[in-house]
Amino acid sequence: MGTFIQLVVDGLATGSIYAALALAIVLVNQATGLINFAQGGMAVVSAYIAYVFVELGLPLILAIILAIVLSFLFGALVERFLIRRFERGDPDTAVVVTIGLLTLVTGICAVLWGYNNLGFPSLFPLTSVEILGAVVSVRSLATAVTIVVIMVVLQLLFLRTKLGLALRAVADNPASAAFSGLPVGRLLMVGWGLAATLGAIAGVLVAPQLTLTPGMLDTALVYALAAVILGGLTSPIGCVVAASAIGVLENLVAVYIPLIGHDLKIAVPFALIFVILIVRPQGLFGRKVVVRV
């Protein structure tokens, strides 16, 4: 029983990493209708920026705040000067552009900081607490709590604020949004900026555990995309639930179904996706929308 609870807790901790990135992907999708494959890469850039400030001797929390602010600008600039050119065209082209962006930012990180694993300080101590006989590290717990807070804020932003409504309107139908007087361009920039901010938070949360390398979030991105599809592209809550479920399910399947084991567990979330998408094409929590990607 102890092992079972520990596996569930471990799975939730891993799931929170996927969830952080998934939330940023949902945000960009909600705000611009695109799926940004470079989200992980941009989050890594943010983590490196925070790292540079820490190296300069700033306190960690200040370094993170600065990195978050700069990430907002970075995200907005990427939208304004790169993605803008592809927004009106074929969505497939935009997707390829974001994949190109992922390769580019990874390469730039490598040139600037190299491929060595850099130790990134954690906001939270490496101590652990015991819950129901399972050991939970304070770091994982704090990460999970942060993710839940962000999720709630996002949900409120989209459903309860004018900005959220405007963002959704622009994503849904840019032409009508423009006709009704919304500053479409500026809203798109804000959407990307906010997503980059979220990515920055995800980056600094997971960097202490994964250690900072240019490809730090590459595998996490695959899981985050799985969570986004599974939970529904339109639902922050859905993708957090899906990410946690993937983390837990993977662990349990690997340990309790020997046929699958640790080597085949990566297939589990994707098998799940096939099944769920056949039954519910909009994802577990998604609203039915015309998906552009």
Added chain:
Amino acid sequence: MRKKPGGVLGIVAVTAAVALSLSGCRGDSGGQGGGSASSPGITDSAITLGITTPLSGATAGPGKCTVAGVSAYFGAANAAGGVKFGDGKTRTVNIKSYDDAYDPQKSLANFQQMVSDNVFAATAGLGTPTNRAFRDAAISQKVPQVLVMTGDPLFSDRKQSPWQLGFVPVYQNEGAAFGKLLAKSGAQHKVAILSQNDDYGKGYVSGFKEAIQGASNISVVGEQTYEATDTSVDAQLTQLASSGADVFFNAMSITPLTIAALQKAQQIGWKPSWFLPSNTSSPTAILEPGGASAYPGIYSVSFAKAPQSPAFAKDPDVVKFLDELKKYGNYPDMPAFPHCMWSYMVGATLEKAFQNMKEPTRDSFMTALRDIKDLKAPLMLEGTSVNTTVDGQPAVSSVVVQKYNGKGYATAENFG
């Protein structure tokens, strides 16, 4: 997608073939001085070596070291006037490096490029899949591919790999060293094993198990695997912790996973002694961030002096090595990976072979390279040496088990 690489490869192959035939012509006309014609890549005053290795991508850290070490060694030798070869001529040694990003397709293309660049031999490159990718081509074109950084035993099998020789100990050598130390401890030990699901992990485990065969005091109580692409091994550790093992053999090649594993096990209150492979046991890059001091013992194997260890800070080998690495290797930092030291030793081993080769040909080079016994290359630990005369073994097959002492490693005579 599928068609393109083939097309590119085809072009590369044709270009290489043309270049090869051209260089062949050159070789013939140059041989008018009598005696046997020299091989491509070697003249009366210079020899060119090629290194294809990851200089970008996730393995670039160790990859850069493989170029830096060889460049440092021969940079210093060239500055001192060059290397005196067995045929009486003194030559400078030029190094050409090629980035393969740990991609087998690219390393094969790089090899073809080396052939057209008139490289005498490929050496020191890091990576099992990348070295395997051009092994057949090297054999059919009779180009030496020697002292490469892979623990794959295939490269040291003379029948199958006539133009190859591995440098670093094969994975089995390392696993066996752990097994022997544990078996001779005499005390009862329960061992848990976590290994990478590929030849790397399997090699370690098979070497270890062979060594403990018949040792009644050792039992393996849990075995798990993971994929090199996994982001977490928490579940495996939770499972292995419940086996109650007091020794944990973590045959892992991924740096962040090793750090995470060291942290995770202490969080769930499992504190065994650890065995770690030589390439994931760096005190500064792995053990310190992983909080390794919490465990009763961290063991690894090595054959190179660790420059960051206080014990070797004033060692003349280490001082000279760090100086040359900075000056000629374009590597100003303290090396975080042992590959810098290993490839420096590769330089020394190559120099020994150069000194003994009677003719400026690849054949003569291979003969000389396979005839080195008990060479104490700079930076080698007491109890280890270069020995290239045994079929089936790489140039270095002797390793010393070491125990972490909070700062660096010291040789461990006994377990516990």
